[in-house]
Amino acid sequence: MIGVLNKMIMRDLVKTLSAVLSVLVVIIVSRKFIRVLDQVIEGQIASDTLLVILGLKMLIACVTFLPAATFMALLMVLGRMYRDNEMAAISSAGGGVFTLYRAIFLVLFPLSIGAGYLSMNVAPWAENQIELRTHHDQESADIRGLVAGKFSEYSHGDIVFYVEKITADKQLEHIFVQHRQNDSVAIIYAHSGYLANLEDGQYIILHQGERVQGKVGDLNYAIEKFDEYAVRIDTKVSPLVSGKQAVAFSDLWQSSASVDIAEIQRRFAIPLGILLLGFIAVPLAELSPRGGVYGNMLIGFIIYFSYGNLLSVSQSWVLKQAIPAWMGLASVNGLLLVLGCLLLARFYGWKWLKQAFGKRGKSV
Numbered sequence: 133m134i135g136v137l138n139k140m141i142m143r144d145l146v147k148t149l150s151a152v153l154s155v156l157v158v159i160i161v162s163r164k165f166i167r168v169l170d171q172v173i174e175g176q177i178a179s180d181t182l183l184v185i186l187g188l189k190m191l192i193a194c195v196t197f198l199p200a201a202t203f204m205a206l207l208m209v210l211g212r213m214y215r216d217n218e219m220a221a222i223s224s225a226g227g228g229v230f231t232l233y234r235a236i237f238l239v240l241f242p243l244s245i246g247a248g249y250l251s252m253n254v255a256p257w258a259e260n261q262i263e264l265r266t267h268h269d270q271e272s273a274d275i276r277g278l279v280a281g282k283f284s285e286y287s288h289g290d291i292v293f294y295v296e297k298i299t300a301d302k303q304l305e306h307i308f309v310q311h312r313q314n315d316s317v318a319i320i321y322a323h324s325g326y327l328a329n330l331e332d333g334q335y336i337i338l339h340q341g342e343r344v345q346g347k348v349g350d351l352n353y354a355i356e357k358f359d360e361y362a363v364r365i366d367t368k369v370s371p372l373v374s375g376k377q378a379v380a381f382s383d384l385w386q387s388s389a390s391v392d393i394a395e396i397q398r399r400f401a402i403p404l405g406i407l408l409l410g411f412i413a414v415p416l417a418e419l420s421p422r423g424g425v426y427g428n429m430l431i432g433f434i435i436y437f438s439y440g441n442l443l444s445v446s447q448s449w450v451l452k453q454a455i456p457a458w459m460g461l462a463s464v465n466g467l468l469l470v471l472g473c474l475l476l477a478r479f480y481g482w483k484w485l486k487q488a489f490g491k492r493g494k495s496v
């Protein structure tokens with residue numbers, strides 16, 4: 133049965149976690165949104181893809197920063213409880229460290245399971261979708277941005293288009309084209325035209341026009357009129373190379389490569405981080421009971437960033453095969469577990485902890 137105290141702590145933790153995670157995601161995604169917006173302005177990404185990529189990046193950011201948001205939310209909730217003397221009331225009523233851990237892990241345990249699924253499956257899927265959509269848009273970037281009344285460059289400046297009018301059925305009227313091929317330059321004017329997808333690429337089919345071609349600096353030019361003329365826009369044809377963060381977990385699990393093992397450990401670190409950071413948050417919140425709600429946040433930040441940096445270092449060592457694969461994940465998380473035990477011993481004492489957990493375990 134979930135008691136009143138457990139419900140109160142769980143409710144405060146969920147509300148604070150939602151608020152902290154929302155702020156972190158907005159800050160991180162806002163910075164990435166500016167970069168994506170620059171690509172949209174440059175024509176590398178379609179404007180209708182922008183919101184899709186933004187939503188996928190928000191999903192990835194939620195998974196990535198869930199351990200940090202959980203840790204910060206715990207420190208804030210427990211710090212407030214110390215400030216409002218709620219911890220003293222819990223202790224006077226017979227509650228102790230086990231009472232706090234039970235209420236906290238009623239939230240953290242299912243949260244870590246959900247985070248594990250998101251980290252293993254959903255986040256890689258989102259990364260893969262971003263790479264697929266970005267690659268598709270970059271391949272078709274040469275035909276994007278064709279606007280009436282504006283000069284547009286394509287194929288790194290080798291083709292310059294000017295269209296006076298674009299009708300509702302995508303027909304082009306009064307078209308000017310400058311097409312550069314090596315040292316030769318062709319100036320084309322056509323009365324009308326349209327875009328066409330042919331087997332070997334994207335073309336603009338021109339009707340009723342005139343073409344002038346020659347070398348820059350020479351006086352020898354060829355002038356010809358045509359009823360129909362096609363100008364090919366060189367599309368970017370390049371294979372899609374997916375990053376390891378976009379690879380499915382089943383493919384990583386079957387691989388024995390060090391880079392795949394390091395990626396598996398990075399994904400496992402998210403649910404483990406939620407549980408271990410929650411474990412050390414209880415004694416850490418008592419470090420500065422007179423410092424207000426945020427009195428212990430500085431030490432919490434130092435611990436979290438040290439933990440994150442050590443995870444990155446251990447993964448790089450696994451990648452370089454400097455340490456065994458099992459040690460990469462066990463060493464850093466084991467160190468965090470030892471730190472939590474030391475904090476508990478520092479503030480509660482080993483003998484008291486043994487008695488407290490023993491009594492609570494029997495009563496439960």
